[in-house]
Amino acid sequence: MTGLWVALAAIAIALVFGTFRALTDGRFRGTHKPAGHPSLVEEGRHPSLVEEGRRARLETTAWTQLGAAATSTELGERATLVQFSSAFCAPCRVTRRVLSDVAETTPGVVHLEVDAEHHLDATRRLGILRTPTTLILDPTGREIARAAGAPRKDQVLATIPARDLT
Amino acid sequence: MSTTASARTGARPEAGSGIDPRGPQFNAAVTVVVLVAILVTAGTAVGTVLTAVQAALFAWGAIGGVQTTIHAKVFKALIRPRLASPDHLEDPAPPRFAQAVGLGFAAVALVGFLVGGTTVGTVAIALALVAATLNAVFRFCLGCEVYLLIKRATS
Numbered sequence: 178m179t180g181l182w183v184a185l186a187a188i189a190i191a192l193v194f195g196t197f198r199a200l201t202d203g204r205f206r207g208t209h210k211p212a213g214h215p216s217l218v219e220e221g222r223h224p225s226l227v228e229e230g231r232r233a234r235l236e237t238t239a240w241t242q243l244g245a246a247a248t249s250t251e252l253g254e255r256a257t258l259v260q261f262s263s264a265f266c267a268p269c270r271v272t273r274r275v276l277s278d279v280a281e282t283t284p285g286v287v288h289l290e291v292d293a294e295h296h297l298d299a300t301r302r303l304g305i306l307r308t309p310t311t312l313i314l315d316p317t318g319r320e321i322a323r324a325a326g327a328p329r330k331d332q333v334l335a336t337i338p339a340r341d342l343t
Numbered sequence: 344m345s346t347t348a349s350a351r352t353g354a355r356p357e358a359g360s361g362i363d364p365r366g367p368q369f370n371a372a373v374t375v376v377v378l379v380a381i382l383v384t385a386g387t388a389v390g391t392v393l394t395a396v397q398a399a400l401f402a403w404g405a406i407g408g409v410q411t412t413i414h415a416k417v418f419k420a421l422i423r424p425r426l427a428s429p430d431h432l433e434d435p436a437p438p439r440f441a442q443a444v445g446l447g448f449a450a451v452a453l454v455g456f457l458v459g460g461t462t463v464g465t466v467a468i469a470l471a472l473v474a475a476t477l478n479a480v481f482r483f484c485l486g487c488e489v490y491l492l493i494k495r496a497t498s
Contacts, residue, residue, distance in 0.1 A: 180382035180390075180465065187382075187469040188375075191476035195483055263494075265440040265487040267364070267433050294494045301495060307488050 202268075202326025205313065205336040240318025242303055246296035247289060255285030256337040257314040261293045261305045268327040272309040279333050286337060313337060361432030362410055364482060369422060370404070370414035370438070371478035374445070378472040381452075385465050391456040394464065398449035404442030409435055437487045441478065444486030445471055 240252060243259065250257075258276045262269040273290060280288035293300045293308050303312065306325070313322045313336055322336050377397050384390035404412045448471040455464030474485040 180385045183465055183469050184379045184382040184472060187472040188379075188476050191473045192480065194473075195477050195481040198483060199481055263487075263491050265437040265484070265490050267437045267482070267484060267487070270434060271431070293491055297495060297498060300491075306492065306495075308491055 198326065203324050203328035203332055204326075205311075205322040205324040205328065205332060207322050208320045238318040239303060239312055239314055239320035243291065243299050244296075244302075246291045246299040250287055250289050252314065252316060252318055253280075253285050253287035254316055255283070256287075256316070257318070258286065258288045258333065258337075259312040259314060260288065260290045261300065261303075261308050261310045261312075262290055263293045263308040266308045269309045272311065272327045275328060275330050275333065276311065279330060279337075283334070283337070362435045362438075363418075363423060363429045364431070364433040365423075365426065365429060366415055366418045367409055367433075367438035367441075368479060368482055369418045370409065370412060371475045373414050374400075374475040375472065375479050378468055378475055381468050382465060382472070385456070385468070386461040390464075391453070394449060394453045394456055394468070398446060398453050401442050401446035401449050405439060405446050409438045409442060437484050438478075440490065441474070441484050441486045444489070445474065448474075 239259070240247060240257070247259075258280060260269070260272055260276055262273070276288045276290075280286045291299065293305055299305075303320075309327060310323060310325045311328055311333075312320050313333075315321050315338055321338065324332065324336075374397070377393060377400075381390050381393045381397065384393065400412065400414075404414075409415060448467045452464040452467035452471075455461065455467060477483040477485050
């Protein structure tokens with residue numbers, strides 16, 4: 178009789194956890210405001226994007242924290258989609274398709290896939306706990322949002338910064 | 344203004360083919376039924392034998408690949424013909440890894456039941472049941488997620 182209760186409890190836990198995951202997977206949560214965010218403009222402290230970019234390159238950004246994992250690509254002029262993947266990850270494949278589709282159809286957007294287990298330093302520095310995790314970087318390389326789990330195309334498009342920042 | 348690129352560093356190349364994702368899902372559903380039966384009969388000879396059978400099935404999937412198991416053959420012969428074609432194919436490596444994780448839990452449970460540690464066996468099977476249910480209902484691979492956390496913690 179105990180065994181039956183244990184079984185029901187295990188199934189209940191799985192259903193609650195799985196439902197929570199299904200609802201939150203792929204949702205982007207903002208981490209930093211993009212360069213040229215309206216609030217900075219209003220305060221009259223908004224430097225030109227070039228200056229901002231120059232300053233940001235000297236700062237520690239998500240892009241610099243990628244280190245060796247990011248040498249092969251330039252930052253996108255509008256956004257860079259950094260996808261952390263691993264070998265044993267079914268939703269990584271779907272995510273790759275969605276993000277490369279966005280990169281191919283949206284000018285100035287670059288997709289970069291990082292194998293998390295071969296870049297554990299970057300994985301730790303950026304606090305990646307799951308694959309797939311997608312970071313959206315602004316043109317200066319700062320992280321503006323991240324999503325754990327496979328995002329849908331509309332979720333990506335709604336989160337990448339507006340085309341005209343100047 | 345068109346820096347459109349899709350680059351990857353060190354990631355595995357995209358496999359040209361794959362498996363129907365509903366195959367491993369069916370496997371997980373059958374596993375759920377077996378694991379519930381084990382929990383209900385835990386502490387009896389039936390429970391121990393079922394645990395040994397499930398451990399063997401996990402080992403089969405982990406060593407031979409998920410496409411070679413009895414579940415996969417039943418799926419191909421009886422279930423897949425009744426379903427629409429899948430909207431996408433999946434890499435067989437993640438579900439295969441999940442079978443290896445399941446084998447770990449089933450092995451602990453089997454040893455527990457054999458030496459009279461019914462509680463240890465029950466807890467191990469219950470954990471496997473959580474993972475199998477997630478897989479069967481949500482196609483969610485718990486072992487695959489834990490993989491990165493273990494890598495992060497140990498290397």
